[in-house]
Amino acid sequence: MFNLEEALKNLPDHPGVYIMKNSEGEIIYIGKAVSLKNRVRQYFQNSKNNSPKVAAMVSHIAEFEYILTDSEIEALILECNLIKKNKPRYNILLKDDKHYPYIKVTTNEEYPRIFITRKIEKDGAKYFGPYTDTNAVRETIQIIKKLYPIRSCKKLISYGKDLGRPCLNYHIKRCLAPCTGKVSKDDYMSMVNNVLLFLSGKQDDLIRDLTQRMEEAAEKLDFEKAAQIRDEINSIRKIQEKQKIISSALEDEDVIAFAKNDEKTCIEVFFIRGGKLLGRQDFYFDTIEDDENLLSQFIMQFYSEREYTPKNIILQSEIDEIQILESYLSRKRGSKVHIKVPERGSKKEIIELAKKNASAALEQLKYKTLKEKDATENALKEICTILELDEIPYRIEAFDISNIKGTDSVGSMVVFEGGKPKNKDYRRFKIKTVEGPDDYKSMEEILKRRFERGFLEIKELEKLNKSADEGKFSIFPNLIMMDGGIGQVSVCEKVLKSFGLDIPVCGMVKDEKHRTKELVYNGDKISLYKDSNAFKLIAKIQDEVHRFAISYHRSLRGKNAVSSLLDEIPGIGKKRRLALLKHFESIDAIKKASIDELRRVEGMNEKSAVAVYEYFNKDVKS
Numbered sequence: 001m002f003n004l005e006e007a008l009k010n011l012p013d014h015p016g017v018y019i020m021k022n023s024e025g026e027i028i029y030i031g032k033a034v035s036l037k038n039r040v041r042q043y044f045q046n047s048k049n050n051s052p053k054v055a056a057m058v059s060h061i062a063e064f065e066y067i068l069t070d071s072e073i074e075a076l077i078l079e080c081n082l083i084k085k086n087k088p089r090y091n092i093l094l095k096d097d098k099h100y101p102y103i104k105v106t107t108n109e110e111y112p113r114i115f116i117t118r119k120i121e122k123d124g125a126k127y128f129g130p131y132t133d134t135n136a137v138r139e140t141i142q143i144i145k146k147l148y149p150i151r152s153c154k155k156l157i158s159y160g161k162d163l164g165r166p167c168l169n170y171h172i173k174r175c176l177a178p179c180t181g182k183v184s185k186d187d188y189m190s191m192v193n194n195v196l197l198f199l200s201g202k203q204d205d206l207i208r209d210l211t212q213r214m215e216e217a218a219e220k221l222d223f224e225k226a227a228q229i230r231d232e233i234n235s236i237r238k239i240q241e242k243q244k245i246i247s248s249a250l251e252d253e254d255v256i257a258f259a260k261n262d263e264k265t266c267i268e269v270f271f272i273r274g275g276k277l278l279g280r281q282d283f284y285f286d287t288i289e290d291d292e293n294l295l296s297q298f299i300m301q302f303y304s305e306r307e308y309t310p311k312n313i314i315l316q317s318e319i320d321e322i323q324i325l326e327s328y329l330s331r332k333r334g335s336k337v338h339i340k341v342p343e344r345g346s347k348k349e350i351i352e353l354a355k356k357n358a359s360a361a362l363e364q365l366k367y368k369t370l371k372e373k374d375a376t377e378n379a380l381k382e383i384c385t386i387l388e389l390d391e392i393p394y395r396i397e398a399f400d401i402s403n404i405k406g407t408d409s410v411g412s413m414v415v416f417e418g419g420k421p422k423n424k425d426y427r428r429f430k431i432k433t434v435e436g437p438d439d440y441k442s443m444e445e446i447l448k449r450r451f452e453r454g455f456l457e458i459k460e461l462e463k464l465n466k467s468a469d470e471g472k473f474s475i476f477p478n479l480i481m482m483d484g485g486i487g488q489v490s491v492c493e494k495v496l497k498s499f500g501l502d503i504p505v506c507g508m509v510k511d512e513k514h515r516t517k518e519l520v521y522n523g524d525k526i527s528l529y530k531d532s533n534a535f536k537l538i539a540k541i542q543d544e545v546h547r548f549a550i551s552y553h554r555s556l557r558g559k560n561a562v563s564s565l566l567d568e569i570p571g572i573g574k575k576r577r578l579a580l581l582k583h584f585e586s587i588d589a590i591k592k593a594s595i596d597e598l599r600r601v602e603g604m605n606e607k608s609a610v611a612v613y614e615y616f617n618k619d620v621k622s
Helices: 004-009 036-043 052-059 072-086 134-147 185-199 203-219 223-241 291-304 322-333 345-387 439-463 486-498 533-567 574-584 587-592 595-599 606-616
Strands: 016-021 027-033 063-068 102-105 114-117 126-128 253-260 264-273 276-286 312-315 338-340 395-404 407-417 427-430 479-483 505-510 516-521 524-527
Touching: 004 063, 016 036, 016 072, 027 036, 027 072, 036 063, 072 291, 072 322, 102 134, 102 185, 114 134, 126 185, 134 185, 134 223, 185 203, 203 223, 253 291, 253 345, 264 291, 264 345, 276 345, 291 322, 312 345, 322 338, 345 516, 345 533, 395 439, 395 533, 407 439, 407 533, 427 439, 439 486, 479 486, 479 533, 486 505, 486 516, 505 533, 516 533, 533 574, 574 587, 587 606, 595 606
Parallel strands: 253 312, 312 338, 395 479, 479 505
Antiparallel strands: 016 027, 016 063, 102 114, 102 126, 253 264, 264 276, 395 407, 407 427, 505 516, 516 524
C-alpha cells in the first residue's frame, strides 16, 4: 500500500523526473525538477494556491514514483521522452509531425535526389520542414526541378558506372543523366548545393554566387551558359518577391507566441529564414494556467522531433528553464542557440504579430466549433424525427464487415457520442467462427461478441461497485447503424432479441457509386435530403465504419503479403524479415531503401542488403 506522507518525507534533494499515478495505476502527469524534494511537495502544500487544473490533477494522485538524473538537462530530456511515450492526461501533448510533409535531399547518396517525405531518419540526408501546406511543398519541388535538373529515379548510381540509356527526363532537360556514368560528382553537387541554399532560405547567397558564375561565363564568351544562369537568377528573384522581409538582421529565427481563452490555448510559431517569413504553424492545447510550464514543455517536444533548430528562438514571455533549454538545443544544433524574450524593438513587434495570429486562430476555432456543434445537434434532432425515436440518440454504434473473397474477414465497430467520433471506444474484430464470404454470419458473430462482453463487464463492475461508464463494452448504444440493408438489420435485430435488448436498428444503404443514399428502418426505406445535417452525419458515420474496417483488413492482408514476399528473398530468414519490418514499417519503405539504408538494419550484412535491394530493383540493375 502506497503511503503518501512517508513517500513525501523520503524525497531526495536531487534532480530528476517525477511520475504521478491515479488509483488505477495510470500515469496522469510527468514533470521534472531541480530538486524532487521541493517540487513534488509543492503539489500537496498550500492547495488553495493551486490553479483549478492543478487542483483537479492533485485530487487524482494516488501514488507517485521518481527517476533520479545526474543533471537538470538529463531530467529535461527524460521528461520529454516519457511524456511522448505515456501521453499523460495533464501534460501538454504535442502531436507527432508524421502527417506533415518534409522536403528530403538525399545528400547521403553520391548523386542526391529531392522528394517529399513524411518520415525523418538519421540517414545523413538533409530534411527541410515540416510544412503545413502540401501543395506549397509540391510547387516548391516543381520550381526546383525546373531550375535544376536533379535526377528522380531510385537507381544506385556511381561515377563511371553506366546503367544504360537515359530516360525521358534527360531528353526534356529535366535530368543530367548521371546514370550514364559521365556526369562528374563535383558538377552535380554544385547544383545540389544551390538547391540546399534555396531551401535554407538563403536566396541572396545563391544569387550572389550565380551572378559571379554568370559574369565568368560572359567573360569566357559562353553567352548561352550566361543567359541560362541569368534566367535562373530571375526565377529566384520572382520567388523572393513573394516572401515578406520581416527581420533586417537576415537571421534564422523561430518566433513563438500564444493566446488563451477559457477552453483552449493556441501556440503560434513563425518560421523566419534569412530574415524572411517562410511559414507559420498553429498548435492547440487545453488551456492550462501555468504559462512557463506550457512553453518549456512545448519547446522541448517541438524541437526534439525536428531536424533543424535555428540560431535564435524568440519567446513571448520568460521561462525558468531558459539556460537548460539553450544547453540542450545548442548541443542538438551543434552551435550556440539563443532563447530571447524581447522587451522592445522589431523583435517585440514580431512577437506581437505572432500573438495576434494566435488570437485570430482561436477565434476562428471557436466560431468553427460553435458552428459544428449547432450542425451536430440539429443532425441528431433530425435523425430522431426521421426515425420517430423516443429520445435523441446520444450514443450511436455502427458496424461493418470487410473481406476479399472471404479471406482475412474482419468486423469493425465505431462509436459516435453527441454526434462526434469517440475513437477510444472503437473496436475491431477478427472473424473466428465463419469460413468463406458470409457477411451475415460474420456480422452475427461480432454483434454477439460485442454484447456478451458488455454484459460480462457490467457484472464485473457491479461486483466492484463501479459504474457501467468505466467499462469498454458495458455502455450500450441508443441507436445502432448497420453498413448495409435489410439483411444486416435483420441479423442485428435477431442478436439483440437473444440478449433481451430493445435498441433501434437502421441500415445505411449506398447507391451504385458507393455513396450514402437512404436508411432502412422497420422494413421501410427512408430517403435522405443531401443538404440536411442528418444526411451529412449519417454519411460521415458510414464512411468512418467502412474506413475502420478496410484499414484493419488491409493491415492483416498487408502483413501476410509482406511476409510471403520477403520469404522469397535468398538469405532473408525470420529474424531478418522481422528486423526489416520493424525498421522500415512498410513494404514500400523497404522497396525504396538504398543498400546503405538496408545495411543499417539490425542483423543485416552487405550480402543480405544487396539481396534485398536487387530483389526489389531488378529493372534497374546494370
